[in-house]
Amino acid sequence: MTLFDALVLSLPARHSSLRVRVWRTLKETGCGVLRDGVYLMPQEAPAAAVLGKMQTEINAAGGSAMVVELRPKTGPELAAIRKLFDRGAQYGALLQAIGAARASLPRLGATQARAAVERIQRSFTRLAETDFFPGPAKAQAAEATARLERDLQDAYPAGEPRPSKRAVRQLDPAAYRKRVWATRKNLWVDRLASAWLIRRFIDRDARFVWLEHPRQRPKKAIGFDYDGAQFTHVDGRVTFEVLLASFGLEGDAALHAIGQAVHFLDAGGIPVPDAKGLETMLRGAKEKIKNDDALLAEATRIFELLYTAYSA
Numbered sequence: 001m002t003l004f005d006a007l008v009l010s011l012p013a014r015h016s017s018l019r020v021r022v023w024r025t026l027k028e029t030g031c032g033v034l035r036d037g038v039y040l041m042p043q044e045a046p047a048a049a050v051l052g053k054m055q056t057e058i059n060a061a062g063g064s065a066m067v068v069e070l071r072p073k074t075g076p077e078l079a080a081i082r083k084l085f086d087r088g089a090q091y092g093a094l095l096q097a098i099g100a101a102r103a104s105l106p107r108l109g110a111t112q113a114r115a116a117v118e119r120i121q122r123s124f125t126r127l128a129e130t131d132f133f134p135g136p137a138k139a140q141a142a143e144a145t146a147r148l149e150r151d152l153q154d155a156y157p158a159g160e161p162r163p164s165k166r167a168v169r170q171l172d173p174a175a176y177r178k179r180v181w182a183t184r185k186n187l188w189v190d191r192l193a194s195a196w197l198i199r200r201f202i203d204r205d206a207r208f209v210w211l212e213h214p215r216q217r218p219k220k221a222i223g224f225d226y227d228g229a230q231f232t233h234v235d236g237r238v239t240f241e242v243l244l245a246s247f248g249l250e251g252d253a254a255l256h257a258i259g260q261a262v263h264f265l266d267a268g269g270i271p272v273p274d275a276k277g278l279e280t281m282l283r284g285a286k287e288k289i290k291n292d293d294a295l296l297a298e299a300t301r302i303f304e305l306l307y308t309a310y311s312a
Contacts, residue, residue: 002078007031007039007051009058009065018061022054030130032084040070040084042132082133090127091137097123098144102151106279109268110156117152120145154188154286155265161226163233168245176247178205180221183229185210187292189282190266191225192299193240193258198224199300200307201255202247210292238266254310258303278306 007026011019029047031039041048051067058065072078101120105113124145131138181198183191187210199206209218214226223229225239234242240262244250261275285298 002072002082003043004040004070004072004081005043005048005051006034006068006070007041007054007065008068009037009039009054010063011058012062015061015063018058018063022058025050025054028126028130030085030132032081034081034084040081042085043069045132046129085130085132087127087131088137091141094120094123094127094141095144098141098148102148105151105155106265106275107268107271112268113152113156117148120148154283161229161232161239163235166234168234168237168242170248171246173202173247176222177203179203180207180209180218182209182211182217182221182223183225184214185212185292187295187299188266188286189262189279190238190240192282192296193262193303194224194231194243195296196300196303197240197243197249197255200304201249202243208293208296233267236267238263240266254307257310258306274306278302 009022011022026039029041029050030045031041031051034040039051041051055065055067070081072081098120101116104116108116124141127141128134128138181195181203183195187195195206195208209221211217211226214223214228217223222231224231224243226232229239231242231246232239237245238259241259244252244255244259249255257274260270261272261278263269264272264275265279281302282299285295285302289295289298
């Protein structure tokens with residue numbers, strides 16, 4: 001049978017700061033409220049010692065407090081006390097916050113997106129620490145939090161390039177044919193779109209190498225979408241847009257429209273109506289296909305359909 005400690009208290013009059021401090025401490029540590037002035041904590045809970053500290057502080061301030069042991073005698077009594085620690089409503093609110101965060105990731109940009117996910121992670125950790133009788137709600141929230149972290153990694157993979165300050169120069173496509181092109185593995189929007197663009201409009205015989213780390217780039221391979229690559233983010237442009245500008249493709253209205261969607265999904269900014277649909281299709285492909293070569297083949301079909309629709 002689970003044992004509980006109960007803090008029975010009466011706070012001194014005209015001591016509002018103590019009242020606020022006690023209330024906040026007991027709330028943050030997850031105490032159950034049996035009735036006004038009686039707060040419970042399972043004896044095995046890591047924060048159970050806080051009741052003794054509150055007792056000492058309240059008595060020193062002229063109030064009255066004592067910690068007594070509460071021992072439920074029957075199953076129904078234990079169930080009634082455990083209901084005081086039900087975190088279902090808090091987990092429900094957290095799931096709503098996770099849903100809102102998932103929807104906002106593409107438009108936030110990497111820095112704000114990571115900050116939003118970290119806030120969710122901290123909220124889940126704090127709630128889990130006060131969930132003394134965890135059940136399905138905690139498991140559901142843990143899975144949703146993990147899924148949000150995976151979405152963040154998909155949208156903004158580690159090693160995302162920092163914008164370069166160098167100028168974008170017009171290049172001769174003839175010098176970039178039958179080449180090896182290299183970028184980071186675990187492809188996502190900008191790299192998928194850029195690889196499709198390269199093979200479709202720049203180098204039809206392009207071969208691709210997916211790198212664990214940029215320093216593994218084969219000699220003479222053309223790097224794209226990583227720090228130090230020949231083609232990467234420049235000022236406000238993502239790699240796809242830099243390739244468009246470098247090879248004189250900006251005048252193609254369909255490619256420009258795709259570039260706007262890729263920019264929004266990769267770096268945030270102005271929302272683009274078709275971006276969410278593109279992201280959904282690419283995410284479905286990524287969930288289904290774990291091999292980068294096969295993923296690019298599937299993404300190629302998606303970008304071809306998008307290009308055809310925009311061209312029409």
